[in-house]
Amino acid sequence: xxxxxxxxxxxxxxxxxxxxxxxxxxxxxxxxxxxxxxxxxxxxxxxxxxxxxxxxxxxxxxxxxxxxxxxxxxxxxxxxxxxxxxxxxxxxxxxxxxxxxxxxxxxxxxxxxxxxxxxxxxxxxxxxxxxxxxxxxxxxxxxxxxxxxxxxxxxxxxxxxxxxxxxxxxxxxxxxxxxxxxxxxxxxxxxxxxxxxxxxxxxxxxxxxxxxxxxxxxxxxxxxxxxxxxxxxxxxxxxxxxxxxxxxxxxxxxxxxxxxxxxxxxxxxx
Amino acid sequence: xxxxxxxxxxxxxxxxxxxxxxxxxxxxxxxxxxxxxxxxxxxxxxxxxxxxxxxxxxxxxxxxxxxxxxxxxxxxxxxxxxxxxxxxxxxxxxxxxxxxxxxxxxxxxxxxxxxxxxxxxxxxxxxxxxxxxxxxxxxxxxxxxxxxxxxxxxxxxxxxxxxxxxxxxxxxxxxxxxxxxxxxxxxxxxxxxxxxxxxxxxxxxxxxxxxxxxxxxxxxxxxxxxxxxxxxxxxxxxxxxxxxxxxxxxxxxxxxxxxxxxxxxxxxxxxxxxxxxxxxxxxxxxxxxxxxxxxxxxxxxxxxxxxxxxxxxxxxxxxxxxxxxxxxxx
Numbered sequence: 001x002x003x004x005x006x007x008x009x010x011x012x013x014x015x016x017x018x019x020x021x022x023x024x025x026x027x028x029x030x031x032x033x034x035x036x037x038x039x040x041x042x043x044x045x046x047x048x049x050x051x052x053x054x055x056x057x058x059x060x061x062x063x064x065x066x067x068x069x070x071x072x073x074x075x076x077x078x079x080x081x082x083x084x085x086x087x088x089x090x091x092x093x094x095x096x097x098x099x100x101x102x103x104x105x106x107x108x109x110x111x112x113x114x115x116x117x118x119x120x121x122x123x124x125x126x127x128x129x130x131x132x133x134x135x136x137x138x139x140x141x142x143x144x145x146x147x148x149x150x151x152x153x154x155x156x157x158x159x160x161x162x163x164x165x166x167x168x169x170x171x172x173x174x175x176x177x178x179x180x181x182x183x184x185x186x187x188x189x190x191x192x193x194x195x196x197x198x199x200x201x202x203x204x205x206x207x208x209x210x211x212x213x214x215x216x217x218x219x220x221x222x223x224x225x226x227x228x229x230x231x232x233x234x235x236x237x238x239x240x241x242x243x244x245x246x247x248x249x250x251x252x253x254x255x256x257x258x259x260x261x262x263x264x265x266x267x268x269x270x
Numbered sequence: 271x272x273x274x275x276x277x278x279x280x281x282x283x284x285x286x287x288x289x290x291x292x293x294x295x296x297x298x299x300x301x302x303x304x305x306x307x308x309x310x311x312x313x314x315x316x317x318x319x320x321x322x323x324x325x326x327x328x329x330x331x332x333x334x335x336x337x338x339x340x341x342x343x344x345x346x347x348x349x350x351x352x353x354x355x356x357x358x359x360x361x362x363x364x365x366x367x368x369x370x371x372x373x374x375x376x377x378x379x380x381x382x383x384x385x386x387x388x389x390x391x392x393x394x395x396x397x398x399x400x401x402x403x404x405x406x407x408x409x410x411x412x413x414x415x416x417x418x419x420x421x422x423x424x425x426x427x428x429x430x431x432x433x434x435x436x437x438x439x440x441x442x443x444x445x446x447x448x449x450x451x452x453x454x455x456x457x458x459x460x461x462x463x464x465x466x467x468x469x470x471x472x473x474x475x476x477x478x479x480x481x482x483x484x485x486x487x488x489x490x491x492x493x494x495x496x497x498x499x500x501x502x503x504x505x506x507x508x509x510x511x512x513x514x515x516x517x518x519x520x521x522x523x524x525x526x527x528x529x530x531x532x533x534x535x536x537x538x539x540x541x542x543x544x545x546x547x548x549x550x551x552x553x554x555x556x557x558x559x560x561x562x563x564x565x566x567x568x569x570x571x572x573x574x575x576x577x578x579x580x581x582x583x584x585x586x587x588x589x590x591x592x593x594x595x596x597x598x599x600x
Contacts, residue, residue, distance in 0.1 A: 145432070150422065157384070
């Protein structure tokens with residue numbers, strides 16, 4: 001793959017050699033809604049005006065952008081990709097994103113998923129199965145995933161929605177008090193209600209007609225594609241020394257979600 | 271249902287009398303007030319005893335609904351009906367919660383058991399904790415091993431298909447550059463204010479510093495005058511000898527200028543000696559300084575380049591009595 005080599009080439013070098021032949025109605029848009037995807041014929045036309053080299057270069061830049069932005073695990077907005085990387089190449093955007101997804105898939109073993117088709121946000125998920133008994137990466141970054149497992153697990157086992165008080169209550173039993181700074185997690189409430197929400201692992205929803213206002217949690221868009229309900233149920237069973245099937249409702253949901261989510265993710269990838 | 275009149279869904283204000291109340295004989299304001307207060311009581315009790323109502327062992331929710339039904343029989347106006355619907359919202363919420371409890375039929379998921387099992391998994395030291403845990407609802411800290419959450423994270427890793435993130439081998443390079451953005455905002459806002467603010471302060475400073483410089487110089491010269499006078503109080507100090515700097519005409523002019531302040535402020539006095547030549551001395555030593563202060567005289571000292579040269583020659587001045595300020599600093 002020739003893209004692989006160019007991942008390392010610097011961004012600035014390419015920006016100078018923008019194709020002069022492109023005349024675009026490039027509005028300085030923060031607003032992605034203004035952008036309509038060019039049609040296939042438009043893309044083809046756009047590609048005619050560009051050398052293969054230029055398209056590769058742009059793809060490599062988008063790819064690098066994805067990899068760097070993914071470090072924070074906050075979904076990446078299409079509008080940002082347009083504004084910061086694609087720029088004048090927006091008329092061939094579908095081609096660029098297609099190539100980027102292919103490289104991510106074939107070279108990095110990652111899957112590009114558009115989790116929000118309305119606001120056009122993307123995330124990367126790992127395609128590779130973790131080998132049994134492999135403790136691949138152990139670091140402080142993963143500590144949070146333990147907490148996330150507890151929260152997501154509780155929500156899932158409780159039927160999809162959980163009042164925040166129940167979560168705080170559970171965490172308190174696990175010696176994580178939201179009123180105190182935790183050694184591993186710092187400000188736990190902030191982590192759960194802000195970071196996890198921004199990363200789209202969780203949704204934090206106001207319950208209507210509550211006085212004082214109460215919130216409940218449910219799974220976020222990222223969790224839906226990134227976290228396996230089947231596996232969670234298996235771990236829960238392991239923990240309770242029980243069989244996954246004994247929670248019939250959850251078992252049904254986990255296995256039905258498995259089939260639909262795999263369809264959804266494959267179709268959302270352009 | 272009655273036609274709705276008045277200020278719509280107003281649930282609180284009892285004092286207000288609606289115009290249609292008098293027309294309809296069947297609505298007694300007192301009775302209405304009673305209904306409203308009962309509704310509020312009911313809503314309040316539902317909200318406060320939420321957890322009790324949720325428990326599957328009792329039938330409180332049905333009781334509440336029956337009570338509400340009885341109340342509704344007497345409801346004839348909008349305001350009471352609004353309260354009834356408010357109660358409905360609260361009870362529906364409860365009903366939903368109860369329904370979700372039922373959802374996990376067979377084995378319901380108990381978060382307390384979950385917590386217990388997780389704690390065991392994390393390696394909780396139960397021997398020490400046992401009793402205390404019951405007292406404090408398990409909030410006691412310090413009995414979990416350091417790597418408790420590490421264990422959970424490692425164990426639950428298989429649930430996550432999280433893409434591994436790469437990191438730069440050679441130290442840190444922050445992925446996002448937010449500082450520049452902030453700078454832009456600051457620069458946009460700040461200048462308009464700061465320019466306005468700085469301008470006057472700058473001017474003030476200029477004046478002040480000049481003024482201060484003059485004052486300092488005047489004091490410095492007074493110091494010279496005093497020290498020369500102190501060295502030899504009997505011999506008068508010739509004004510020209512004091513003021514003239516043989517190396518610099520401009521410094522001479524400055525000296526004259528600064529000395530004039532001493533005279534003006536009464537710190538020094540000038541007089542003519544026997545040869546009708548001007549002499550200068552610090553005020554306190556001049557005879558009748560205070561008495562003479564009333565009969566002050568003003569005069570103008572003028573000097574030009576030629577006069578300066580002549581004076582140097584006549585007085586045979588080789589060294590200035592006042593050292594230039596710059597050399598002092600050095």
